[in-house]
Amino acid sequence: MYMNKSIEEIHEALISGKVTSQELINEALNKSHEIQEKYNAFVTILDDAKPGILTDDLLSGIPYGIKDNYSTKGILTTASSNTLKDYIPFYTATAVSNLEKHGAVAINKTVLDEFGMGATGTTGHTGAVLNPWNPSMMCAGSSAGSACAVAAGVYPYALGSDTGDSIRKPAAYCGIVGYKPTYGMISRYGLLPYASSLDTCGVLTRNVRDAAIVVDAMKGIDPHDMTSWDSSNIHLLESINGFVKGKKLCYIKELVSLDNYPHASDTLKAHLKNFMDALNKIKDSGIIVEEVSVDKKIIDATANVYNVISYAEATSNMSNLTGISFGPREKGNNYVEMMKNYRTNNFSPLIKRRFIIGSYVLQKDNKEKYFYNAQRLRRIITDAWLELFKNYDAVILPIEAGPANYVDLSKNYNEFDHELIPLHENLQAANLGGFPSIAIPDGFVNNLPVGLSLTSKPYDDENMLNIAYAIENTLGYSNQIAKEVSHE
């Protein structure tokens, strides 16, 4: 058994000849089929995966998973949507080909919420992904299959993408690490888009060093992506030294204090207490943690701004999906009917709802009120966070209002859920501002893993990962492998 170990441990075993890449691949494939059976995490399992030439590169010969919204040449790429259920691309995403250059071996393509839209992991065209800690629960999304597989020990890492919280939320629900780098650090060329100004490639791992190793290999300026930037002077793994004495973190009172939640459930109370306990441990390790206050209006606006901008971009980004040049072509008396039938029959209701809203906010009569105001607020929210980064290395916050919800969405009903929206959606601020952000596990609530997030100023990924590494060591929840626990 090697797939439950860290990248560096597996690399050591490969180099010393204790195990071969072929054996690792076999283990990952066997585990894939087992996990697919139990939790439905994959769209495609690449049974013909083959090892390349072993080099001393940390990723060489080691299996990994690819979220099914990364374009892979010759391999089915569906974005977990019926609109692309038979789509085989003829080019490979830059991030994936960068990993190929490092000798990484792709094992499977993982399920997501259709086109990365949705936070439950239940909307993919192949069905819901179940949480490996408790199959009654969801993994959250959209990078649901990647989170499930890494947590279940299929391989040490899988690719994710994060438009609002799609890497970090499932990482938290599955008890692993999810890293969304600064916007543009990893090329988006070949990532099937949701909302281009927010979409960020990233990775899910079981520890912070692994996240650094993988993103070191994925990142880099790409002539195919004008929003990518030169990060050749950024060395994530090298920058992790564990020296964090005097680093300053802050948490936002308006999100963390129980006073904001008059109808708080026991779960929420336990989750926030767990977070405050974690902060105390972090303080004991020599990191300064302070409470700050941010205008509640700015906190509350975040989700709405995210919705307006991401839905608007999504409706435009997905206008190429007509079923004419690619995708399953639908019948119709003319091309308009063919397009309508294709889009009506193949998009899920959640996506169609977002298209309608996205279209509405861009209409001439509404654009000023909704879209332009959202853009202005995006600036205001970003500036409010940048103000925090002047005094603090990172903002630390609990992820979500507790551990994973039920897959059966009707069981999650909470009449006071509107009070929790800021907790549900605060991770989106990092996408609005392009900030680097990472989820790390901080313990258990109701026998299920929970996580916290660290978010830093743009381009400060090295510093953020170094702090995350120190916190991970302090809290002691790294390298967790999911064990089904009885919950009912």
Add this chain to the structure above:
Amino acid sequence: MNKYKALIGLEMHCQISNTNSKVFSSAKNGFSEDANIYVQALDMGFPGTLPVVNKEVVKKALMMSMMLNCTQPEYLYFERKNYYYPDLPKGFQITQDTKPAPIGVGGEVEYLYNGEFKKAQIDNIHLEEDTALQSHLPDCTLLDYNRAGIPLLELVTKPSFHSSDEAVAFLETIRSMYQYAGISEADPKKGQIRCDVNVSIMDENLDEDNPNNWGTKVEIKGVNSFGTVKAVIDCEIARQIELKENGKYDAMEQQTRRYDEETNSTKFMRSKQDAIDYRYFVEPNIPRIRIDKSWLEEIKNEIPRLKNERMKTYIEEYGIKPIDADTLTKEKAISDYFEEVVSNGIKPIDAANWMNTIILGAINKLSVSIDEFFIKPLTLADLIKMIYSEKISKNQAKNALYEAVDTNKNPIDIINSLGIEQMQNDDELIKIINDILDANPTQLNDYLTKGLTNLINYFLGQVMKVTKGKANPAKAMVLLKQEIEARK
């Protein structure tokens, strides 16, 4: 028409044809009879592809913006124009809206109309991508993606014109600018130019500078040749006048029409109420691009002297007739050829005559461009200089040129090989003249006694015959008179 005047505005789309690749994709920017050979994934809207701005295209667009005397923006932005159409594979066109700022705003251009220079007002010029080419067959429509993504400049004028002839004269001027600056071949046969025409009429006695007096704007879309532009404007003006005469003009709503060639009339397409809402918003995949002042300066220095400027020099300084000046500047290469002849010591009037009487006809006959024409400006200048120095006659030069064109030989070589370079020795010529006078006593007698002075031409003919055309006729005439005088 006396009671009314027309106000005409133009939208002229012109492809930027002289770049290696398209505006946002790396596919070849080219024209081909073979469909779908210059296509990259982006051009067909494949998922995950991203636009990358072609710097050379931006440079040429900025150059055009400067030539139109527009204001260039500090930052370059692109917008998405969202609509579904078979020729638009992405479901949106990347273009520039009038806000924040397209590649050129405002501006004024002089154009030659009826021998005088008039001014036209430019509203804006913006850069966008062309759509796929549709060929409508009886039972299907063919799509050619070669054209999808070719850079396109759309120039929008204010309602600056009063007649179809003015409008066409303006379009000719703009076309010459594109060609002179090497931005586009501007060839309507290759579909590189397409126009939309706006027409309204108003009472002749009203002030056209007050927009309140303007009539209802009717737009006629998709006019592909300048000849058709003229026909469209003429028939639309006639249609509107008829409405006015019948009291139906005020009921006419703002609308879009198309031209029907068979009936030479415009047909209703849609009213303004049915106008498509394109839901413009900023293209998130292209960061705003700062346009450096020094780069603008560089581009400005590369702008060649344009047709108008050259025509003014030819007419005002060289005394060339406007119609000939127009011919000499139709193409930059022809004008360059002419100017090189002049700079080699030939009087402009002479150079113009030689160009217009022989050279332009010759390239036409040979079906070559002036650049491909084997007789170079220096050769032509040398030939004309032989006339200046009285080595050969004008006719001899002409005949040599004609023969050169027919035989693909250097005209100077022809003159040398035939030995038709003129006799430089007066003594030799005087001897020949006296031999002729001796041999023709009757004619000499008639000349001297009967006053038949026209016989001088007879003697001259004899001189030319005996010398096989080598004598300079002017000189021979002088010497003839001198020798006859001596025999009185």
